[in-house]
Amino acid sequence: MEGIPHPIPRTVEEVFGDFKGRRAGLIKALTTDVEKFYQQCDPEKENLCLYGLPNETWEVNLPVEEVPPELPEPALGINFARDGMQEKDWLSLVAVHSDSWLLAVAFYFGARFGFGKNERKKLFQMINELPTIFEVVTGNVKQPKDQSAATHNSGKSKSSGKVSRQPEHQNKAVKMSPPPKDEDDSGEEEEEDDEQGATCGACGDNYGTDEFWICCDVCEKWFHGKCVKITPAKAEHIKQYKCPSCSSKRARV
Numbered sequence: 001m002e003g004i005p006h007p008i009p010r011t012v013e014e015v016f017g018d019f020k021g022r023r024a025g026l027i028k029a030l031t032t033d034v035e036k037f038y039q040q041c042d043p044e045k046e047n048l049c050l051y052g053l054p055n056e057t058w059e060v061n062l063p064v065e066e067v068p069p070e071l072p073e074p075a076l077g078i079n080f081a082r083d084g085m086q087e088k089d090w091l092s093l094v095a096v097h098s099d100s101w102l103l104a105v106a107f108y109f110g111a112r113f114g115f116g117k118n119e120r121k122k123l124f125q126m127i128n129e130l131p132t133i134f135e136v137v138t139g140n141v142k143q144p145k146d147q148s149a150a151t152h153n154s155g156k157s158k159s160s161g162k163v164s165r166q167p168e169h170q171n172k173a174v175k176m177s178p179p180p181k182d183e184d185d186s187g188e189e190e191e192e193d194d195e196q197g198a199t200c201g202a203c204g205d206n207y208g209t210d211e212f213w214i215c216c217d218v219c220e221k222w223f224h225g226k227c228v229k230i231t232p233a234k235a236e237h238i239k240q241y242k243c244p245s246c247s248s249k250r251a252r253v
């Protein structure tokens with residue numbers, strides 16, 4: 001276990017530098033040095049912890065004995081689960097707890113040296129620019145929200161032109177106002193879309209300002225969310241929406 005030989009960070013920039021150093025060490029343990037790390041986590045030994053050090057190194061060691069410790073402690077006993085899980089799952093689990101520990105250490109320093117609201121916000125924003133250890137270890141580094149939303153929208157129904165004109169933050173099956181007409185689009189196809197989208201397939205009412213609508217992926221008719229009991233939050237988790245009429249048809253078949 002480290003004996004705190006490193007300078008104690010006191011500013012936002014210093015705390016972030018400490019965070020990056022520890023993070024780099026933990027990533028090494030769980031990726032490039034994984035065989036060495038695996039061997040050190042013998043389930044027959046006592047509670048072991050994985051420590052990331054500010055100088056971008058790592059070590060597996062027993063937890064400190066003093067209570068409370070100088071710094072927050074990592075997850076105890078990571079070695080006990082080593083042989084009871086698949087290696088990739090075990091590494092992913094250690095990575096998640098390592099992410100939690102890094103945040104705990106960073107905001108421990110922030111609390112200790114009296115960081116105000118703006119300093120804490122700045123520190124979190126700097127940390128949040130980096131992928132988590134879990135994302136690095138699993139190879140699941142996420143796209144920024146605006147990119148993922150654009151990708152999400154591009155896969156809607158065959159009427160892709162209509163969807164692409166929706167704001168990026170809206171769900172792929174949702175629109176808030178009638179689709180504008182494109183001069184370049186085929187007249188017949190656009191007219192058909194407008195006829196289907198002009199009124200709600202449930203109540204027959206026309207579009208209203210700032211109303212939530214959802215499109216059936218089967219019949220391609222549009223409905224008020226309130227008429228089919230679908231909220232914007234629920235729509236976010238629907239991969240393929242079927243209106244009540246199309247759902248009942250499928251059930252009968």
